[in-house]
Amino acid sequence: MDTEKQLRSLINSVQAMTSTLHIDEVLDQLIKEVLNVIDGSNASVLFLYDEKIGKLYAKAAAGFDMKYLKHALLEPGEGMSGKTFVSQQGRIFSTHDDTLKGMTNINEETKGYYSKARGDMEYPASAICVPLMTKKGCIGVLTVDIYDENVVFNAQDLKLLETFAVQAVIAIENATLFSKSERTQRVHEALSRVSLSQGGLEEITKTLASLVHAEVIVFNEFFDLLEASSEHASARGRLLIQQYPQELTNGMTQEKGSVCNISDDHIQERVYFFPVRTDQRAMGLICIYLDERDVLDPLDQFAIEQASMIFALEMNRRDKSSYEALTYSGYVLDQLLYGKLDKLTVKEVARTTSGVTEGRQFLLVQLTIEESLLSLKEISVKKETVLRVITRKLSQFPYKAFILDQNLDMIFMFAYPEYINESSAYERVRILFAQLVEEVRQVAGLSILIGIGRAVKQLEEVRVSANDASKCVDYLLTKNKDSSILAYFELGFQRLFLKTEARELEAYVEETIGKLKAFDQAHNGSLMITLSVYLELNQNMKQTAEALFIHVNTVKYRLKLIKEVLELNAIQGKEAFELQLAVNIDSFLEN
Known part of the structure; x- marks a missing residue:
């Protein structure tokens, strides 16, 4: 194709891409038009980067079956497209050996999906990869393949594809902005209708599941399972509670959505977490889980983040209902206690x-x-x-x-x-x-x-x-x-003793055993402990001696001394009761 025809083809392609603001239509036009712009090309793939999972995923393709290719996830640096994403520079893979070398580090699972998407494990004879660059960085990679050994990409093809990619990014950004607003409005309106019709959290959850074509689980702030879109989703919710509590906690603390991988009976799944928040606190968590090789559309992710307020309002309605029930029960109890x-x-x-x-x-x-x-x-x-x-x-x-x-x-x-x-x-x-x-x-x-x-x-x-x-x-x-x-x-x-003032209790102790406490303090004595144990053991000198690990004669001597200090004739009857009461009050005050 001569230069004039290439430029005309490029202009026509840009016009086609900008003829709509619906992102899926834009990407479909983009992937078709690139084959018109690059002479001899047989297939093309648009990879976009998902920040949450940290991988490139195939968003649109020509010459491949997207039923399988959508599962072909690439790490940055993996395959020709992954290497281009990391370098952020356009690259030509001129020969069959170049493409084979460029695809060597692709994992076996992704190779399997690639093979099914192409119909056979066929490596391109030549390929061009260009990054899709925005002000914020690289958002993906556009890859064009040739499977005819007689056609080879050259530097002019690379320059033309890079020019096409610049226009493609503009079209993608404009369509993404429009589609975000449209998708968010659609999700928000659908959930709002259910909420206003008093459908409750159960219907809101099932409605969201139908909108994003995935299972949905809803937890409260304590990670109790509130609702699930199906019995299978409920089982997954219980699995998360039992085996992945830290992941749930991390998901709740994030300002925006996050993602993690889980395993159940060797089945790998990907779970997206979206916190349900108000200005004051996190109220709960929306979980959406997919097969590990599936990706939740970023537009749906954005729409769910924006629509989480519907869930917050419904959860708040539940809390308010519970609080009103508490308030009424309080009125009844108030009447019982004070009325x-x-x-x-x-x-x-x-x-x-x-x-x-x-x-x-x-x-x-x-x-x-x-x-x-x-x-x-x-x-x-x-x-x-x-x-x-x-x-x-x-x-x-x-x-x-x-x-x-x-x-x-x-x-x-x-x-x-x-x-x-x-x-x-x-x-x-x-x-x-x-x-x-x-x-x-x-x-x-x-x-x-x-x-x-x-x-x-x-x-x-x-x-x-x-x-x-x-x-x-x-x-x-x-x-x-x-x-x-x-x-x-x-x-x-x-x-x-609780309703008696401390000063009154202290005065009673001082009047009754104050002299004994003073004697112990002055002589480093043990009369107080001896009196306490003696009264506690029903005035049994033998048991008191055993409890204090002293001889009975020592107990007799101490009791004689106690009576002298307290000026008592005997420790029995009324005197014994008052002494034990004073000892207990003293212990109460000290503790």
């Missing part, structure tokens, strides 16, 4: 606990946020996370729960069947709140204290259980124990 126990309140409790209140027991728990250094605004933001954690845990808990939110305190009332004994119910509740303490610490960075009251059988008695729980929290706050959870029955006689 008048009327028929309406009893009826509401019955309605939400299998229709009856008879044959049920009630256990109350107080949760207190222990963060005095944080501002109210900071605590308010963190508490939103705490409420979501609590809502999630309670949705999985077998007992019906009523929750009253009181700023830094939350009161829970659990209703459970009478045939479940108190120790079993307590153990279940304790495990629930032990998990809550840890999860709240991890996700919100807050320290919480838990007090568990006694079980009661009548609604009229729930205030007693609530008071028990409050005392347990007061003890944890006052004594700063290592444990974050305390049950009322674990508190023992020490609950009697």
Whole structure:
């Protein structure tokens, strides 16, 4: 072809490419027109680079069956096209030996797809590869092949193809910009219609799957499986939770979509992650999985990223519904604890606990946020996370729960069947709140204290259980124990001291055993420990001696000295009771 004809052919090709803004039509025109521009060419392939998977994939081709070629993925540097992508310079492979050498490092799986796409494992007699360059870098490679030994590409062909590639990039960029907007609008409108028709997350998920022709899985922020487009997708979701938790976490933390490969029974698959975010937080994760050799169209990737807000709105609707249910249960509990126990309140409790209140027991728990250094605004933001954690845990808990939110305190009332004994119910509740303490610490960075009251059988008695729980929290706050959870029955006689001022308790200790404490301090003595053990062992001198690893005569001597210091005639009756009370109060104050 002479120069004039080549230029005319190039102009006609550019006009054909720019006659439409639909990306698929542009690429189809491009791949056809390149055969008209380059004289003698038999086949051509347009490879585009997918940043997420880090590979080149065949987007359009002439002379190949795309059913197979679309699976032929190339690493940068792999094959003639991969080498051109890395060098970002046009290249001529003039002979059969050149093309054979250029394709030597292609992996066997890709060679298999190439062979099926061509009809046989036939290496080109000659080939030209040119990079598709934009301001941001190389977006792909255009490769033209000749399979006729009598025709060889030359430098003029390379220059002409490079000129064609510059115009092709402009057409691709314009069409991509238009198609991104069009595809995003189409996906957004389809999902919005489902959302507005109250189709819920299930229908939105299935609609997205049909739009992108792939299976879709949706997780919440805690990686609970919310919805899946099919049973097969659900199975893949469970696989991700069990075997790929770190990949899920990484996908959630990304600002935009990301991708990873997974394996199940030696089947390789590619999973695309798209975080569902609001301005404040990550709400969930959309996962789309394909066969390892398949690629999710970048236009679909962009559209999903833009449409993730539809999922965010639906998830937020779910959260709001759960919170409204919590708010109402709080109104009922508030009436039980602080209002008048009327028929309406009893009826509401019955309605939400299998229709009856008879044959049920009630256990109350107080949760207190222990963060005095944080501002109210900071605590308010963190508490939103705490409420979501609590809502999630309670949705999985077998007992019906009523929750009253009181700023830094939350009161829970659990209703459970009478045939479940108190120790079993307590153990279940304790495990629930032990998990809550840890999860709240991890996700919100807050320290919480838990007090568990006694079980009661009548609604009229729930205030007693609530008071028990409050005392347990007061003890944890006052004594700063290592444990974050305390049950009322674990508190023992020490609950009697909680509402008494420390100064009054200290005065009683000073009046009763103050002289003995002073004597021990002055003489480095052991009278206090001897008295404590002696009273604890029901005033048995032999057992006291054994417990302290001393001789009985030493115990007798110390007891004689104790009576002298405290000016007592004997340690028995009223005097013994007051001494043991003072010792216990002293221990309570020190701890």
